[in-house]
Amino acid sequence: MRVEELPVDERVKKVVLERGIEELYPPQAEALKSGVLKGRNLVLAIPTASGKTLVSEIVMVNKLLREGGKAVYLVPLKALAEEKYREFKEWEKLGLRVAATTGDYDSTDEWLGRYDIIVATAEKFDSLLRHGARWIDEVKLVVADEVHLIGSYDRGATLEMILTHMLGKAQILALSATVGNAEELAEWLDAALVMSDWRPVQLRKGIFHLGTLVWEDGKVERYPENWYSLVTDAVKRGKGALVFVNTRRSAEKEALALSKLVSGYLTKPEKRALERLASELEDNPTSEKLKRALKGGVAFHHAGLSRAERTLIEDAFREGLIKVITATPTLSAGVNLPSFRVIIRDTKRYSNFGWVDIPVLEIQQMMGRAGRPRYDKFGEAIIVARTEEPGKLMERYIRGRPEKLFSMLANEQAFRSQVLALITNFGVSSFRELISFLERTFYAHQRKDLSSLEYKAKEVVYFLIENEFVDLDLEDNFMPLPFGKRTSQLYIDPLTAKKFRDTFPAIERNPNPFGIFQLIASTPDMATLTARRREMEDYLDLAYELEGELYASIPYYEDSRFQGFLGQVKTAKVLLDWINEVPEARIYETYSIDPGDLYRILELADWLMYSLIELYRLFEPKAEVLQYLRDLHLRLRHGVREELLELVKLPNIGRKRARALYNAGFRSQEDIMRAKVKDLLEVEGIGIKVVEGLFRYFGVEMPGEIKGATKRSGRKKRGTLDAFLK
DNA sequence: GAGTGTACTTCAACCCCGCTGCGGA
DNA sequence: GGTTGAAGTACACTC
Numbered sequence: 001m002r003v004e005e006l007p008v009d010e011r012v013k014k015v016v017l018e019r020g021i022e023e024l025y026p027p028q029a030e031a032l033k034s035g036v037l038k039g040r041n042l043v044l045a046i047p048t049a050s051g052k053t054l055v056s057e058i059v060m061v062n063k064l065l066r067e068g069g070k071a072v073y074l075v076p077l078k079a080l081a082e083e084k085y086r087e088f089k090e091w092e093k094l095g096l097r098v099a100a101t102t103g104d105y106d107s108t109d110e111w112l113g114r115y116d117i118i119v120a121t122a123e124k125f126d127s128l129l130r131h132g133a134r135w136i137d138e139v140k141l142v143v144a145d146e147v148h149l150i151g152s153y154d155r156g157a158t159l160e161m162i163l164t165h166m167l168g169k170a171q172i173l174a175l176s177a178t179v180g181n182a183e184e185l186a187e188w189l190d191a192a193l194v195m196s197d198w199r200p201v202q203l204r205k206g207i208f209h210l211g212t213l214v215w216e217d218g219k220v221e222r223y224p225e226n227w228y229s230l231v232t233d234a235v236k237r238g239k240g241a242l243v244f245v246n247t248r249r250s251a252e253k254e255a256l257a258l259s260k261l262v263s264g265y266l267t268k269p270e271k272r273a274l275e276r277l278a279s280e281l282e283d284n285p286t287s288e289k290l291k292r293a294l295k296g297g298v299a300f301h302h303a304g305l306s307r308a309e310r311t312l313i314e315d316a317f318r319e320g321l322i323k324v325i326t327a328t329p330t331l332s333a334g335v336n337l338p339s340f341r342v343i344i345r346d347t348k349r350y351s352n353f354g355w356v357d358i359p360v361l362e363i364q365q366m367m368g369r370a371g372r373p374r375y376d377k378f379g380e381a382i383i384v385a386r387t388e389e390p391g392k393l394m395e396r397y398i399r400g401r402p403e404k405l406f407s408m409l410a411n412e413q414a415f416r417s418q419v420l421a422l423i424t425n426f427g428v429s430s431f432r433e434l435i436s437f438l439e440r441t442f443y444a445h446q447r448k449d450l451s452s453l454e455y456k457a458k459e460v461v462y463f464l465i466e467n468e469f470v471d472l473d474l475e476d477n478f479m480p481l482p483f484g485k486r487t488s489q490l491y492i493d494p495l496t497a498k499k500f501r502d503t504f505p506a507i508e509r510n511p512n513p514f515g516i517f518q519l520i521a522s523t524p525d526m527a528t529l530t531a532r533r534r535e536m537e538d539y540l541d542l543a544y545e546l547e548g549e550l551y552a553s554i555p556y557y558e559d560s561r562f563q564g565f566l567g568q569v570k571t572a573k574v575l576l577d578w579i580n581e582v583p584e585a586r587i588y589e590t591y592s593i594d595p596g597d598l599y600r601i602l603e604l605a606d607w608l609m610y611s612l613i614e615l616y617r618l619f620e621p622k623a624e625v626l627q628y629l630r631d632l633h634l635r636l637r638h639g640v641r642e643e644l645l646e647l648v649k650l651p652n653i654g655r656k657r658a659r660a661l662y663n664a665g666f667r668s669q670e671d672i673m674r675a676k677v678k679d680l681l682e683v684e685g686i687g688i689k690v691v692e693g694l695f696r697y698f699g700v701e702m703p704g705e706i707k708g709a710t711k712r713s714g715r716k717k718r719g720t721l722d723a724f725l726k
Numbered sequence: 727g728a729g730t731g732t733a734c735t736t737c738a739a740c741c742c743c744g745c746t747g748c749g750g751a
Numbered sequence: 752g753g754t755t756g757a758a759g760t761a762c763a764c765t766c
């Protein structure tokens with residue numbers, strides 16, 4: 001189908017044509033003929049990179065231009081929200097306004113009302129729904145990207161509930177990878193279904209075993225025995241490779257090993273560019289390894305890396321400077337990062353229940369990364385058989401069909417939160433109403449029988465009533481209580497909230513950081529570290545030493561909670577170090593964690609600390625305790641001791657600069673306001689830009705000579721992604 | 727004959743990912 | 752359940 005022939009607004013066609021697209025891919029054409037342009041719901045199940053985004057753009061923009069209202073585009077990852085935001089920005093030239101919102105930047109409501117296309121993570125949109133933002137009624141279209149995540153154990157329920165809420169109120173366009181039961185999903189959503197395996201870049205799949213590479217069609221190629229040869233072969237041909245492994249340690253090890261082999265194929269300028277790239281990285285044990293790997297044109301990629309490091313690597317790989325990335329599954333479902341060759345070293349992974357086969361769906365998503373549109377005529381995805389039998393792998397992952405999707409609504413933690421939200425934020429006022437809502441879910445559609453879910457719902461409701469999240473009136477109608485409503489808006493697990501509330505009296509008696517941090521670490525919303533075998537004794541000792549500060553009792557060795565408890569102690573200790581200004585590098589070393597892990601712990605602790613305070617405020621707080629908690633929250637956010645709290649409030653002053661200023665004798669905002677520019681510049685880490693920012697903050701004129709050299713105030717609009725990114 | 731280097735075998739420890747709140751001059 | 756680095760072992764070689 002030609003773009004010219006599309007039955008859409010002329011302006012839409014013009015923009016698409018300007019991109020150089022004149023002809024639509026067959027599945028795109030089929031999708032657009034399905035009635036989706038006339039308002040019909042659609043499930044589009046096609047491989048990644050076969051043009052789902054373009055379809056959704058055309059549908060969104062056409063609808064907005066013709067009918068007004070808003071479109072919401074849901075993604076599973078923050079990084080994807082940024083990626084889509086950048087892509088959709090192009091449509092602003094038609095007068096539409098595009099915004100992105102995730103937990104990272106900007107908060108709720110009203111400013112979003114000014115935008116037409118809103119990109120959000122599913123959880124963020126769920127949260128917006130709970131807060132009852134007024135503009136929600138104007139949403140005419142919901143695009144759910146990666147909708148197969150409805151089958152994810154911990155996050156699937158959120159997506160399912162959002163779609164249940166919006167079903168009937170807005171048009172729904174669900175984008176999915178190929179799954180086993182797309183029909184079922186389409187039936188539930190009362191949607192047309194378009195399925196296809198068509199790809200713009202052909203994909204060849206094969207199994208490698210001891211030097212023999214067998215392609216799907218039976219063709220055989222010979223290589224040296226070690227699978228490394230698959231990588232070097234790709235590089236030799238001027239292409240890149242993406243290697244998937246199942247542990248961080250393996251990613252790092254293979255990167256270093258491959259680096260030695262690949263470095264021989266690099267040109268002099270490439271080597272220089274890579275050196276430059278490596279020098280941009282900060283110094284910590286993991287970065288050191290990364291730097292070594294980079295010198296050979298190879299990088300590893302996993303969640304231990306900071307976001308900046310990840311982006312740096314992704315960009316350099318896209319440019320072709322980095323030839324090979326070894327990655328854990330962070331990359332399989334993340335941002336768009338294709339490669340000529342994809343090599344899958346592992347097909348099993350460790351879970352709580354021991355080793356399990358990685359689902360077909362996931363392996364196929366990894367394989368789908370092979371082949372770069374515009375550069376490659378075809379892509380190659382190769383699974384390495386090491387311990388598994390090659391034949392079995394061929395059957396399961398290459399010829400086999402992906403799994404069916406199953407509703408995860410019944411997952412207890414998720415269900416608890418969702419039931420609470422229905423009662424406190426969505427006006428569900430009786431058990432009967434609750435059930436009738438649940439009848440519209442994918443769970444009900446799929447299982448037909450609601451009795452076991454009903455039983456669970458009953459248990460949850462009892463729990464909520466018993467713990468005063470909700471009350472019953474004389475006619476047995478639900479009455480939301482402030483505690484319940486706030487819990488739901490804070491987006492925390494009711495169990496976390498209960499735990500907090502139960503601990504308030506103890507906190508009032510003896511407020512202290514260690515106790516509070518252990519409490520936070522013990523909630524189901526926190527991702528705690530695990531204590532390694534040889535660390536266990538140390539943390540147990542620490543717990544006994546500080547027993548008086550804990551709000552929980554120390555479990556016995558035989559107790560099933562023992563392991564978890566030590567992990568919580570370890571996490572609390574990390575947080576304690578953080579607020580006592582232990583340098584990051586030392587924290588990484590002491591606890592053998594990576595920057596990404598620390599960032600994650602701090603982010604979670606920050607959010608939970610805020611929630612703790614907000615809930616405490618509901619229960620006749622003592623002023624001095626409240627102040628104590630607020631100060632602790634600030635210390636946690638900035639990673640400083642108490643005496644620096646005043647300084648870190650200043651713009652561009654973090655824990656390092658604040659400490660430097662303090663040690664140089666500038667101990668209050670007053671001191672700084674009165675200081676001479678020259679003296680401030682003497683302080684380590686303080687440059688002219690920082691000083692300029694300080695002066696602007698105080699509303700003081702800069703002395704003349706300096707002012708001229710540093711003018712520029714790129715005031716960005718608040719709440720947009722631009723502001724966040726810069 | 728003790729010390730050192732090296733190649734090899736055992737052995738226990740460790741094991742992917744991600745989202746959510748809110749408000750400041 | 753399988754990989755990995757570290758500890759342990761055996762053995763040859765050097766001074």
